[in-house]
Amino acid sequence: MTEGLGYLAGALVEFAAPEPLFNVLWATLLGIAVGMLPGLTATLGVALMTTLTFRMGAQDAILILICMYVGAIYGGGRSAILLNIPGTPASAAATLDGFPLARAGRAGRAMGIATSGSVLGTLIGMVFLALLAPVLADFALAFGAFEFFWLALFGVVIAGRLTALGDPLKGWLAGFLGLLLAMVGQEGIHAYGRFSFGHADLAGGFGLLPALVGTFGFAEILSVMKNPAYDLVRGKVDSVIPRLREVLRYRWTIVRSGVIGTFMGLIPGVGEDMGAWVSYAAARRASKERERFGTGSIEGLMSAETGNSAAVPGAIIPVLTLAVPGSAPSAVLLAAMFIHGVRPGPLIMIEFPGFVYEVVAMILLASLAILLWGLLLTRPMLAVLRVPREKLMPVIFVLCTIGSFAIASRIFDVWVMLGFGLLGFVLREMKYPMAPLVLGIVLGDILDKSLRRGLVLSDGDPTPFLIRPISAVLAAVTVMTIVLGIPAVRRGAGRLLGRLAGGGSAN
Amino acid sequence: MIKADFVTGLIFVALGLGALAESLRMPRFETLSVNPYTVPGIVPGMLGAVIAVLGLLLALRSARAGGWRLGGEVARLVALRRSGAARRFLLAFVLTVGYAAGLIGTVPFWLATGVFVFVFIAAFEWPAAEDRGRRRRVLALAAVEAALVTIAVTLVFQEVFLVRLP
Amino acid sequence: MRSVAFVAFAALAALVAAPASAGDYPWQPTKPITIIVPWAAGGSTDQVTRVLAGELELALGQKVVVINQSGASGSIGKRNVWRAPHDGYTWAAGAPKMLGTYKLVGLFDTAIEDWLLYLDAVTPTLIGVNPDTPYQTMGELLDAMRARPGQVSVATAGVGSSGHTTIEAITQAMGLTYKNVSYDGGNPAVIATVAGETEVTTQLSTEQIEMARAGRLRILAVVADRPIEMVGLGVLPPITDWTGPIPNTLTHFGMFAPADLPAEVIRTFDMIWEERISSSQALNDYAEDRGTVFMAAFGDAAQEAVAPTVRADAWTLHAAGRTVMSPEELGIPKP
Incomplete structure (x- = not known):
């Protein structure tokens, strides 16, 4: 332990020089910009920087990549709050409460609180990384085919339930529609082009990014232009600096979301998106102001932003100790480490003992940088709200279009963006939430x-899906979420609880 | 909303059943000695069935609330067409799709973007400008913004993010 | 981190950077070059390609962007390369031998002769098992497959991957059966074995070596006809000690593009391979560290190097019943 602290102190001293600090500042800022712009994601940003930092030293390059990653996940929340368009899929949960807060004229406060959530979430994940990395990595290995199946189903069910509180049926329809849309194109085992009807582009499937940009970006543009005018409450720009009292008040939400986010980050393939959703769900269950969730709850926004940021160090844990990436951007980070001659994996503590603590120091610096930029940039960013929609929306649409195209240089992706935008607009007009749709597209492949892999392993026997410990827990939680989401059951359960408590106060 | 739910519920049932039927038609590679649990149709078929069930629930729920009475809807839709919201939606839709599906890929990116931003701003701000002076101002500002956006986006994506612009 | 590897890398980068001038080649790219890796990021193909991309950047004086497009045994990414303009700006990377068998298994209608190959490494596969399994030697594993037909689970990166053809070659030679579980790439397949989801993996040495060095995998044999020594693992016994001669499953790696590229592009890459890649210290060091052999080849030599493995794989897959036509229809003679 003391050895670890020594390494950490050494790393911090080494980074406390003008050049590394300068790198931290610009890389984090660029990350925030990439995260904010609809159409550019954390994965794209980290991949791009891997190429650009190729000839730097290992330490500088990885420092820049980590700052980019942390900054991008943080930045995605800004556009979610200000425009209702999540900059990266990880910030979809932040729109639920962030945008209502901004509409109520409290964007400054919302961004301040989101900043403190992101910083604290990153720090919580970082503490886990520093203290428990090898132990936690084995937790990631406990997730096999059976567990992933339930996790994917749980993600869609919980997102459907949370985004359509009054009417979970529509949330689930959106979620399962997302899963079905993810089936289009060549599947990963036999390369059969499902629902492609001989169409070459369809056989490639719908890209996640064009779908995200369409359902959130383009659909939002159409809704905004359709409505008579912004009914934005302007006026008092409240304090952008989060009050310590407020942070303390939500300390348990922060700790819980941080822990959940870290664990979600650990699990390969699900990453930041699920970190935000599961934290949000848990915060809502535990909250005293549950009814305000979804209408502008500070606590809700805090939990979503803490959860997705904590997932970043969480996703880095298996990268370092198993060479298994916990999320898409961390996969690129892993490749960058190999290229730079660091060999992450089970031997890292023996071969490169100082490196883990260097990464801890890098994450610490990145979180300080987002705190700094968060406080400095919040006020200028509020200016976005004062730009008339007629001037703002065409620019956002240009970004949506070029962002969709940029991923694979395919015009087809622009069509996908338009198609999903129109679908999203129609569904939104009929009160279907969009976040489960996008999460469904993310999780469909998993x-x-x-x-199928689980059935192969068990020779078609479904029992491992139900009796393996983690599977059983996930299955139970999924079924509970569905059952409690049915209004009649909820009323009945409420009555029963009320009677058990000896009064009629339970609702 | 109840009537719309009824119709969309039925659409979801049709979609789900369609997906299920298509999944059943997917190949099972019997001749390739493939493990039968890996055939492509399993998961989409399951999802299709779930969507059909959820859609049916939605349709039944709204039907119980009277959603199946669809008479008079056509007249309402016609009336809706004349509202300001529908007009603004159509204008935005035509401009955005015209840009992304029509201009992009046929004319150079900078030209398409410049024209789109200019026309979009001008078209939406024009009705609010009462006299000639204001209209001229609207057009001038739109032109300036279009130029700035085009230059900034082209430079950032082409030079910084190394994207091959269409 | 002041590791030796890092210092060596930095020194090399400086060394190699010195004579770099982009003016010597007949083709001068005017925009970034894209290399599509048809496997997940972080896998062995991805890593070696990123090292290679760095070398190419130095040679061409132009950015080389690596993109991951995984799925369907790597055929999706390669198909996208084929669909892009054949102008030298879009390449694929990975094991070119699979280009020779995609058509056979019905994944992608292409032939290896339609592609221009530039090779940089050749890698054997290893038989690795989870340390909690009872198999201490290759003989015990083969006995278990005999005792429980179709029940021993083997993780591979999908139909036609090196891991898949390896286990097929072995089981066909011995008349055994097994349970094939496919993953999105070599790395996920190895991890599944480390986690105990599958018992065995037959993926490439590059993908297994780190876990093997840490004792999270037990290596029973190297798939070759002679013992091979690997850093940290000692001398590994060859599979042929137990099976007798089996078809060649050595896997060559490199980058490739449609063969009808403009002549000046081909000449440029031939020159780069001749002058720079074949003497690249960075690639050589990387290869040694990852349990593989550095080997630069292009043109006819590259096609000839890959041909025996393609032939062996084609007939192995055919015997496994995974092909939609006979290899003879494609002009692949029986080995």
Whole structure:
């Protein structure tokens, strides 16, 4: 332990020089910009920087990549709050409460609180990384095909339930529609082009990014232009600096979301998106102001932003100790480490003992940088709200279009963006939430392969899906979420609880 | 909303059943000695069935609330067409799709973007400008913004993010 | 981190950077070059390609962007390369031998002769088992497969991957059966074995070596016809000690593009391979560290190097019943 502290102190001293600090500042800022712009994601940003930092030393390059990663996940929340368009898929949960807060004229406060959530979430994940990395990595290995199947299903069910509180049926329809849309194109085992009808582009499937940009970006543009005018409460720009009292008040939400986010980050393939959703769900269950969730709850926004940021160090844990990436951007980070001659894996503590603590120091610096930029940039960013929609929306649409195209240089992706935008607009007009749809597209591939792989492993026997310990827990939680989401059951359960408590106060 | 739910519920049932039917038609590679649990149709078929069930629930729920009475809807839709919201939506839709599906890929990126931003701003701000002076101002500002956006986006994506612009 | 590897790398980068001038080649790219890796990021193909991309950047004086497009045994990414303009700006990376068998298994209608190959490494596969399994030697594993037909689970990176053809070659030679579990790439397949989801993996040495060095995998044999020594693992016994001669499953790695590229592009890459890649210290060091052999080849030599493995794989897959036509229809003679 003391050895670790020594390494950490050494790393911090080494980084406390003008050049590394300068790198931290610009890389984090660039990350925030990449995260904010709809159409550019954390994965794209980290991949791009891997190429650009190729000839730097290992330490400088990885420092820049980690700052980029942390900054991008943080930045995605800014556009979610200000425009209702999540900059990266990880910030979809932040729109639920962030945008209502901004509409109520409290954007400054919302961004301040989101900043403190992100910083604290990153720090919590970092503490886990520093203290428990090898132990936690084995937790990631406990997730096999059976567990991934339930996790994917749980993600869609919980997102459907949380985004359509009054009417979970529509949330689930959106979620399962997302899963079904993810089936389009060549599947990963036999390369059969499902629902492609001989169309070459369809056989490639719908890209996640064009779908995200369409359902959130383009659909939002259409809704905004359709409505008579912004009914934005302007006026008092409240304090952008989060009050310590407020942070203390939500300390348990922060700690819980941080822990959940870290664990979600650990699990390969699900990453930051699920970190935000599961934290949000848990915060809502535990909250005293549950009814305000979804209408502008500080606590809700805090939990979502803490959860996705904590998932970043969480996702780095298996990268370092198993060479298994916990999320898409961390996969690129892993490749960058190999290229720079660091060999992450089970031997890292023996071969490169100082490196883990260097990464801890890098994450610490990145979180300080987002705190600094968060406080400095919040006020200028509020200016976005004062730009008339007629001037702002065409620019956002240009970004949506070029962002969709940029991923694979395919015009087809622009069509996908338009199609999903129109679908999203129509569904939104009929009160279907969009976040479960996008999460469904993210998780569809995992669900598909995990179910089939699980059946191969068990020779078609479904019992391992139900009796393996983690599977059983996930299955129970999924079923509970569905059952409690049915209004009649909820009323009945409420009555029963009320009677048990000896009064009629339970609702 | 109840009537719309009824119709969309039925659409979801049709979609789910369609997906299920298509999944059943997917190949099972019997001749390739493939493990039967890996055939492509399993998961999409399951998802299709779930969507059909959820859609049916939605349709039944709204039907119980009277959603199946669809008479008079056509007249309402016609009336809706004349509202300001529908007009603004159509304008935004035509401009955005015209840009992304029409201009992009056929004319150079900078030209398409410049024209789109200019026309979009001008078209939406024009009705609010009462006299000639204001209209001229609207057009001038739109042109300036279009130029700035085009230059900034082209430079950032082409030079910084190394994207091959269409 | 002041590791030796890092210092060596930095020194090399400086060394190699010195004579770099982009003006010597007949083709001068005017925009970034894209290399599509048809496997997940972080895998062995991805890593070696990123090292290679760095070398190419130095040679061409132009950015080389690496993109991951995984799925369907690597055929999706390669198909996208084929669909892109054949102008030298879009390449694929990975094991070119699979280009020779995609058509056979019905994944992608292409032939290896349609591609221009530039090779940089050749890698054997290893038989690795989870240390909690009872198999201490290759003989015990083969006995278990005999005792429980179709029940021993083997993780591979999908139909036609090196891991898949390896286990097929072995089981066909011995008349055994097994349970094939496919993953999105070599790395996920190895991890599944480390986690105990599958018992065995037959993926490449590059993908297994780190876990093996840490004792999270037990290596029973190297798939070759002679013992091979690997850093940290000692001398590994060859599979042929137990099976007798089996088809060649050595896997060559490199980058490739459609063969009808403009002549000046081909000449440029031939020159780069001749002058720089074949003497690249960075690639050589990387290869040694990852349990593989550095080997630069292009043109006809590259096609000839890959041909025996393609032939062996084609007939192994055919015997496994995974092909939609006979290799003879494609002009692949029986080995």
